Amino acid sequence: MATIGFIGLGNMGGPMAANLVKAGHRVTGFDLVSAALEAAEAAGVAIAASPAEAVAGAEIVVTMLPSGKHVLGVYDGPQGIIAAVEPGTLLIDCSTIDVESARKAQALAAAKGTDALDAPVSGGVGGASAGTLTFMVGGSTDAFARAEAILAAMGTKIVHCGDAGAGQAAKICNNMILGISMIAVSEAFVLAEKLGLSQQALFDVSSTSSGQCWSLTTYCPVPGPVPTSPANRDYQPGFAAALMLKDLTLSQDAAASAGATTPLGAAATRLYAAMVDAEQGGVDFSGIVNHLRAGAIA
Ligand code: NAD
Numbered sequence: 001m002a003t004i005g006f007i008g009l010g011n012m013g014g015p016m017a018a019n020l021v022k023a024g025h026r027v028t029g030f031d032l033v034s035a036a037l038e039a040a041e042a043a044g045v046a047i048a049a050s051p052a053e054a055v056a057g058a059e060i061v062v063t064m065l066p067s068g069k070h071v072l073g074v075y076d077g078p079q080g081i082i083a084a085v086e087p088g089t090l091l092i093d094c095s096t097i098d099v100e101s102a103r104k105a106q107a108l109a110a111a112k113g114t115d116a117l118d119a120p121v122s123g124g125v126g127g128a129s130a131g132t133l134t135f136m137v138g139g140s141t142d143a144f145a146r147a148e149a150i151l152a153a154m155g156t157k158i159v160h161c162g163d164a165g166a167g168q169a170a171k172i173c174n175n176m177i178l179g180i181s182m183i184a185v186s187e188a189f190v191l192a193e194k195l196g197l198s199q200q201a202l203f204d205v206s207s208t209s210s211g212q213c214w215s216l217t218t219y220c221p222v223p224g225p226v227p228t229s230p231a232n233r234d235y236q237p238g239f240a241a242a243l244m245l246k247d248l249t250l251s252q253d254a255a256a257s258a259g260a261t262t263p264l265g266a267a268a269t270r271l272y273a274a275m276v277d278a279e280q281g282g283v284d285f286s287g288i289v290n291h292l293r294a295g296a297i298a
Pocket of ligand 1: 003007008009010011012013030032033034036039064066067070074094095096097118121122123124125238239242243244
């Protein structure tokens with residue numbers, strides 16, 4: 001069993017750290033928010049007074065933070081975790097961040113003689129609690145081999161996507177597909193309504209024809225056809241529209257810096273920005289169907 005430092009014990013990090021404890025690891029955690037610390041402590045996480053204290057003597061360090069600037073802020077500088085860890089410690093960043101910051105974090109770790117991985121997740125808070133997350137991992141083969149058993153305590157699918165930043169690239173590309181496909185499915189339901197076609201009829205046809213996709217068959221944006229989708233519980237997330245906008249914005253930043261043409265990604269980003277501007281950022285991202293129906297976004 002490993003000694004693990006865990007920084008960022010929020011909606012995702014809290015249950016992930018709890019699953020590491022359940023798997024028998026010794027976990028010491030840190031967060032800026034006292035409610036997060038209290039919940040983690042109740043789950044068996046030892047609480048540290050600073051990031052440096054949380055990682056002292058750790059073999060593995062997991063970070064689960066909002067964005068690239070938070071990750072680099074925690075990694076870098078005299079109070080940062082890279083200065084505090086022993087060479088040989090493996091750093092695993094599970095936050096969803098931009099590819100450039102992920103590569104910078106791994107370069108900082110390499111300069112110290114420390115292995116690091118980017119390992120963003122999909123599966124949401126439900127997956128974090130159940131230990132069924134998917135990890136998309138970027139970094140060296142050796143570091144990936146060391147991380148696999150640790151990640152297996154928090155997830156069920158662990159994919160080595162390539163070198164530094166490849167995990168973030170996979171996450172950003174996947175969520176760009178998701179954002180676009182949810183809008184496509186929602187537009188089809190809105191058009192069907194105007195044409196007098198029932199939602200169930202459209203679902204029955206498209207779920208078994210060429211329009212089939214996850215946004216339709218698992219996460220259907222209208223209530224009824226898929227009883228477990230957020231549409232059946234007044235669009236409570238799930239995956240909030242604000243988080244979808246964050247990931248789409250990362251995709252557009254990445255597309256601009258890599259010179260990729262992603263016009264539908266750009267349109268999806270604008271539509272989710274409009275939803276968030278309408279103070280619907282906390283609503284599940286499938287709630288975009290209601291904005292389209294109301295004609296609230298062009
Ligand atoms: P969250 O806001 O609930 O948790 C982030 C935590 O980081 C907070 O508790 C915050 O206090 C802490 N934090 C910020 N700066 C810190 C610092 N300097 N030191 C210590 N702690 C600090 O967010 P979340 O929902 O847990 O998401 C975390 C990451 O996972 C994000 O990158 C998000 O995009 C990604 N993600 C979230 C979901 C989801 O459904 N919530 C799904 C997949 C990926």
